[in-house]
Amino acid sequence: MNAQTRMLLVDGPAGPIEVAVDAPAGAPRGLALVAHPHPLFGGTLDNKVAQTLARAWLQLGYVSVRPNFRGVGQTAGAHDNGIGETDDLLAVLAHFRTELAQQMGVEEHALLLALAGFSFGAAVAARCALALQQQGVVLQHLTLVGTAVTRFEAPQIKPSNAPPLAETMLVLHGEQDDVVPLQAVLDWARPQQLPVVVFPGAGHFFHGLLLPLRAWVCRWHGAGSV
Numbered sequence: 001m002n003a004q005t006r007m008l009l010v011d012g013p014a015g016p017i018e019v020a021v022d023a024p025a026g027a028p029r030g031l032a033l034v035a036h037p038h039p040l041f042g043g044t045l046d047n048k049v050a051q052t053l054a055r056a057w058l059q060l061g062y063v064s065v066r067p068n069f070r071g072v073g074q075t076a077g078a079h080d081n082g083i084g085e086t087d088d089l090l091a092v093l094a095h096f097r098t099e100l101a102q103q104m105g106v107e108e109h110a111l112l113l114a115l116a117g118f119s120f121g122a123a124v125a126a127r128c129a130l131a132l133q134q135q136g137v138v139l140q141h142l143t144l145v146g147t148a149v150t151r152f153e154a155p156q157i158k159p160s161n162a163p164p165l166a167e168t169m170l171v172l173h174g175e176q177d178d179v180v181p182l183q184a185v186l187d188w189a190r191p192q193q194l195p196v197v198v199f200p201g202a203g204h205f206f207h208g209l210l211l212p213l214r215a216w217v218c219r220w221h222g223a224g225s226v
Contacts, residue, residue, distance in 0.1 A: 010067070014084060015076025018068040019092060020045050022054060024061050030112025030140065031100050032057035033063045033093050035121030035128075038148070039072045039079055047222070049118040052210045056217040057114055063100055067092045069124075082152060086127040088109045093128070114141035114221070115166070119180070119204070122155040124148040129165040130155055141221050142166035145213070146173060146204050149188040150158060150180050158192040171195065172213075172219050174202030 004023070009016040034057070036050040037043035045066040054064040069085050070077035077084060093113070101108045115132075117125030122144040129142050142165055147154055158166055173185045175198050182198065189196050199209065199216070206213050 010092055010095050010124075011073060012088045013129045014070060014077070014088070015112075016074060017069035017076070017088055017092055018045070020066045020070075021096075022058050024058055024063070026061070028063045028100065028104065029061035030063070030114060031093075031096055032062040032114035032116065032141075033065060033089060033096075033125075035085075035089060035115075035117035035125045036066065036068045036069065036072075036147075037118050038151070039069045043120060044068060044072050047118065048210060049206055049213070052119065052206075052214045053118065053143065053145065053217065056115065056214045056221075059090045059214070059218055060114075060222055062112070062114055063096070065092060065096050069121075082124050082127060085124045086131060089124060090131055093132075104154040109138070112140045113138070114143070116141075117138055117145070117147075117218075118145035119146045119170075120152055123149070123152045125210045126155050126157045129157060133163070133165050135154045139166040140168065142169045143217060143221070144169075144171045145206075146177060146180055147171065147185055147188070148180055148186045154188060156192055158194045168221055169194075170197065170217065172197045172199055172216070173200075174204055174206060175200050176202060179204035206211045 034054045036047045057064045068075040131171045
């Protein structure tokens with residue numbers, strides 16, 4: 001992402017997990033974990049939408065962490081259809097949550113947490129959010145962009161009669177997405193009564209619209225996190 005990006009290896013269920021870490025110039029406000037798109041279709045932590053999401057959270061003052069999924073870069077293991085990838089995200093989150101809380105001198109439960117993902121990564125992020133909810137971990141922000149609801153089984157993230165998965169949630173989709181049609185996302189969201197923000201003119205990869213995408217994420221979450 002930039003000259004200050006640190007590349008690290010973190011222990012995971014299937015072996016080492018490669019992560020890119022970016023920290024704000026001042027004291028961090030929290031921890032943000034960003035999940036990249038499908039590894040079997042070229043998705044890596046260097047994906048431009050994933051980098052854009054990471055930059056947004058960095059701009060909001062969060063330590064931003066982007067792991068490579070299994071079989072990508074130096075991350076061990078093989079693609080596991082989102083199951084093992086969810087376990088890996090939880091392991092990375094636990095590692096940096098403990099580390100950052102110690103650095104900031106706060107209890108882990110007091111550390112602000114954000115989770116974001118793009119495409120396949122959005123579906124995995126939703127699975128991770130459900131797991132955190134079951135563990136009683138409070139997630140402040142959840143951002144899902146281009147959520148893969150057709151090529152991957154994205155879970156319901158707003159079950160009835162249950163507390164919210166995150167204090168603020170953003171589901172954003174491109175109007176002209178030719179990989180995951182907008183109608184499919186609306187069909188997924190409808191039974192959950194989950195709002196979807198439609199980005200006019202955007203395709204799946206938000207070509208030419210990454211700066212407006214970052215600005216929108218910052219405005220959406222910044223208003224509730226200042």
